[in-house]
Amino acid sequence: xxxxxxxxxxxxxxxxxxxxxxxHRSPMRVDRRAQIWVAxxxxxxxxxxxRPLAQGHWLSGLFxxxxxxxxxxxxxxxxxxxxxxxxxxxxFCDPELHSFYENLGFLPCTNLPTALAERLxxxxxxxxxIALYR
Numbered sequence: 620x621x622x623x624x625x626x627x628x629x630x631x632x633x634x635x636x637x638x639x640x641x642x643h644r645s646p647m648r649v650d651r652r653a654q655i656w657v658a659x660x661x662x663x664x665x666x667x668x669x670r671p672l673a674q675g676h677w678l679s680g681l682f683x684x685x686x687x688x689x690x691x692x693x694x695x696x697x698x699x700x701x702x703x704x705x706x707x708x709x710x711f712c713d714p715e716l717h718s719f720y721e722n723l724g725f726l727p728c729t730n731l732p733t734a735l736a737e738r739l740x741x742x743x744x745x746x747x748x749i750a751l752y753r
Contacts, residue, residue, distance in 0.1 A: 623660055625700070626699075627655065627656055627703075628655045633651070636655055636666045639663045643684055647682050652670055652671075654700075654704075655668055655669075657696075663684075664692060665682065665696050666696075667696060667697065669700055674707065675709065675752075676709070678697075678709065681693060681710075697723060701753065709732070710725065711749070713748065713749075714747060721751075725751040726751060728751055728752040
């Protein structure tokens with residue numbers, strides 16, 4: 620299996636991540652205001668968005684190709700992205716993913732920056748999500 624490379628994707632290549640999401644029927648899309656991280660072998664196998672905020676970063680769009688799951692790719696990609704992001708980093712996730720993120724050092728968050736608190740409130744109208752930070 621080719622080596623895995625985790626890195627920030629240059630802006631001209633961002634459409635490749637939208638193609639990656641669509642190819643796997645994921646509703647996720649690239650946030651053009653974010654730094655887009657990918658894990659690549661010969662092709663993109665995982666991606667995430669890290670959007671800068673005044674007080675830290677918001678993590679969204681983490682997705683691993685279904686055929687590549689359970690190999691530690693999300694952990695590797697997140698690990699490298701988080702080292703560069705600094706702290707704090709916030710995210711919203713399904714409660715079923717809480718233990719995954721907890722193992723990476725994320726904790727429940729009740730005091731979100733205003734913009735994220737408003738976004739979470741909107742999202743919770745249709746989804747069961749929890750807020751975490753690290």
